[in-house]
Amino acid sequence: AAFENPNINWAWDESNAYWVRVGDHIQKLDLSYPSEDSLLFCHPELSGGTAALALKIHGKLGEKSGIRSLRHQPDTSSILIHFNPRRLKSSRIEAEIVAALVQPSAVATIADPSAVPMTVSTTTVGLSTVGELLLPVVTPVAAGVLIATNFHIVKDAASQLGRGKVGVPLFHTALLTCSIVTGQVLAFALTDWSLRYWQRRWRNQLALETEETLQETLPSLMQIRNIGENGVERLTSPDAIRPGDRLRVLPGEVIPADGEVILGTALVDESLITGVPHPVRKFAPQEVFAGSRILIGPIEFRVRRSGIDTRAARIAEEISRTATLIPMEKSLTAKAEALGDKTALPTLATAGVGWMAGSLITVGAILHQDWVSGPYLAIPLVTLQHIREALALGAVTQHPSALLRLSEAQFLVLDGDDARLYAPGLVLKDIRSTLKHHDALLQTVAGASLFLGDARSNALQKAAAEQGLAVRQPDLIRLEPALLEIEQGHHRVILNAANDDPLSPIRVEIDGQSIAEFHFQETPYPEARETLSTLKAQGFDVFLMSSGKDKEVEKKAKQLGITLFGGELDLDAKKRFLDGLKSRGVKSLLASGAPTAADLGAHAHVTIALETLGKDGIAADIVLQGGRYAALGGLVELSRSYVPDIEKSTREALVPNLLCVAGAFGGLLNGITSGIIANIAVANVDRSLKKKLTRGRRRPRLIQTAP
Known part of the structure; x- marks a missing residue:
């Protein structure tokens, strides 16, 4: 009965089961609780390795306080969520899952990354473990499988030697040879599995972060305010937006479509969409764009383009396509290989010293350092981070x-x-005022112009900076197409900006009295x-x-x-x-x-x-x-x-890898223990990249106004 209302997207039945409207269909949610601190959600759309629904759920819950872990299980089309019930109620998690499910997407989701085969590697680890602990006769079989699966690397090493080059293939071949000669087949099998694991991880992480970037460019909105012909506001689904609709957007909200302002004045951050670096003042009949964020002032606008026809959707589509190509880009792979090759000769030389000072066990412990996974992990993710930062410009x-x-x-x-x-720039030409000293006046007007949203604001900021004046944001009282009013101390200051022509003067009133005019001119040289x-x-x-x-x-x-x-x-x-x-x-x-x-x-x-x-x-x-x-x-x-940034990220592996060398010379480590420490090195790189990407996520500009 609840779904008879077209504005209702989810409801409960008498047994407290969730029912959700997804497009034109109503479906029941498959939610269960294996334990009091875990929730299992099953859905057909969770079958892919980077299913869009899994990415949305991860985006909503991944950084929420109280979430311990999220494990996407594509084989069973489910996601398992462990949480702290004392800090986060299960009903809140359910609501976030529902929100992720009903969110429409204006652009196609990114494709699953190319699969990294793990079956043979996992089988080899199993055979090596059986050979190490139970049946030694199985060890040669595991060794044979490792040689077969790594034979192409041996061939690359021979080719490198023929060219007089020492790189990762030769290093990898030396590790394989040493492991088989010393009987440390399990150690190499674990290392081989780890290398493949980190490859799979960065591909999945790249897909997740790409989805986050798309959400920044074109956020998924739950509901929008549609103004009917009778002037009554009703909440509707974003996928119901059509050209000609009249929508209302409030401060802090994202504009859901491209259109033309018909009522109100607002300050809008549209830097991602238009490239304008500062907030822009919008009023009738100016154009607004989907993906822009309202900073100040509610507006109503008439929709011109929606969904995949918007400029933001076009940008998101291009970013998605570029990110999908990152794993296949040969020049980036070559860069990762070059960074890995730099470490091959020093590591092999250190292993040679270890052979002379100790034994092949020492050599194996030294060679189990992992300088290779770091670059392959860092380059794709740093590339995406910089694509994101470029988008902010x-x-x-x-x-x-x-x-x-x-x-x-x-x-x-x-x-x-x-x-x-x-094209010329714009500068402040002069200040025409009855006041003898203009510094305090310039400082006040420059602060007020932060709400102006055009080229004159930049000119005033620059003029104040040249005078060594600190500009502070005042309290905004009123924002209209032709003027803005602020409160400065005990005074009311009005800036009359008759139109958005950058060469038009700004007339300043303080407490109802006309005080000054600020005039502007184009620079004699190009901007x-x-x-x-x-x-x-x-x-x-x-x-x-x-x-x-x-x-x-x-x-x-x-x-x-x-x-x-x-x-x-x-x-x-x-x-x-x-x-x-x-x-x-x-x-x-x-x-x-x-x-x-x-x-x-x-x-x-x-x-x-x-x-x-x-x-x-x-x-x-x-x-x-x-x-x-x-x-x-x-x-x-x-x-x-x-x-x-790439090199800085890879240096996070330095200390654990050096510990591998020190432990090898001290006789404290073998191949397995050294490999464990090497994985800590790669985990350090992974952790630093995750922090960097999280910090790099775009946050909207916030301009506080007077209550």
């Missing part, structure tokens, strides 16, 4: 290796035919000039490439502060120029509009298109939304931390 990463290649770039090539490159100057200071060579006349291009280059330029270049000449850089080993970054990026992308080391991502897609490695060349600086700075 308005940049959509479209290729898994884009940020790695951006970190390697040293020569910036700019599209001189893109007019946006020469991008300051960013280009910073990039040059970081070691970039910057080249302006254009089809225009040489003298015109020279003039534009001077405006940008660039000394390297080339004019009268047609498309073929531009290709030859980029190919010439590549042939000399110069790794170029091409920053341009979408058409140029499509034509020249294959000739540059990495391409950034400064466009808005649409349905048709953009042929570039990275799409920097908003079209602001000045935003290049933050993206390049982020890429410069990419490799250091």
Whole structure:
């Protein structure tokens, strides 16, 4: 009976069983309690290794206080949850499961990661254990299986030796040989199983974190406020949104669709969607986008696009596709191999010293260090973390290796035919006031302008910073399309901003009296000039490439502060120029509009298109939304931390691995015990990555207002 109301998504029957509305169907939840501190939830959608439902449940409960563990069991299509009943009621867990189940998704969920075969490895561990403890005759069988399953690595080691190289395959072969010669077959079998386990773990973790990123970009909403033709508000399901609907969104909530404001004024964080780095003031008839978050002020808007047709859904789709390709990207695999290869020779040399100082048992304990799993664990997850951080800057990463290649770039090539490159910045021109001293006034107005949400706010912040003034956020009293009112101490301050034209003056009233006018002007040089100057200071060579006349291009280059330029270049000449850089080993970054990026992308080391991502897609490695060349600086700075972040994560394995060496020389460890410590090393890397990813999850900007 409860489901006769279309706004009801779940209910209980007389036996307290959960019934849920999922789409057009009503189904019973299969919930049971194996013990007082565990809950078992079974559902057909839990059958996949990274089933969307399992990811949603993990996202809702994984970090909740009172949850001890969550174990997804794809074979039985279930998830087992252990919890502390003193800290978390079972009814709360049930509610979160229901919420995860009824949440609609505007984008397709990510595909299951490629499976890491564990059956043979697990069988080998079992055979080795039987041979070690019960039937020694089984040990040669286990050894034979290990040789067969690792024969391709032996071949790679021989190939490396033929090229005079020492790497992970040779290290792995030495470990296999030493383990068989010394009879430590079980130790190698456990190590082989561990390597495969960590491979499977990072793939599943990558899928989980990708789902978290998609939720940040396009959050799943339980219910939305739909205003009917009679003006009555009713709560409806997000999948019922249609173009033409009138929706209301309150502060702190996420806008569920693209549309046009029809009532109210709000300050909106839309940085993920449009690339605008600061909150934006929205009022009729301006456009709002799904995935944006209301910071201040309720609004009502008319829906234009919903679901998979929104801009946020397009961004989420691209992020999902890129993340899915990370495990298959050869350049990232090569980077992991290179980091592992660096440790092979020192480890083998240490093992050689151990052989001379002790025995093959010592050698085996030394070789059971694990420097290999760390890079393979760190690179995919750090890549996803940086894709997420780039998204916070308005940049959509479209290729898994884009940020790695951006970190390697040293020569910036700019599209001189893109007019946006020469767009001027905005600065405070003057303050016209009856007051003799303007510092306190500037400080107050700069604080109030935090709620202004346009380019004038940035100009005022910059002017205050140049005067050494600390800007504080005041209490907001009123926010309207043409003005905003704040409370500063015992005074009421009104900023009259007649329209959103960045060159229009701001008229200031204090306690009802007109006090001052703040006037603005465009900078005599392009806004991008300051960013280009910073990039040059970081070691970039910057080249302006254009089809225009040489003298015109020279003039534009001077405006940008660039000394390297080339004019009268047609498309073929531009290709030859980029190919010439590549042939000399110069790794170029091409920053341009979408058409140029499509034509020249294959000739540059990495391409950034400064466009808005649409349905048709953009042929570039990275799409920097908003079209602001000045935003290049933050993206390049982020890429410069990419490799250091990977190396820092892998260094978490240092201490346990050194303990393996010390214990081996001290005669305290064998292959098995050394392997256990080596797994602690990899667990340290895994733990540090999880913390980093958790901290990196985007949190909405919060601007507190007066009650």
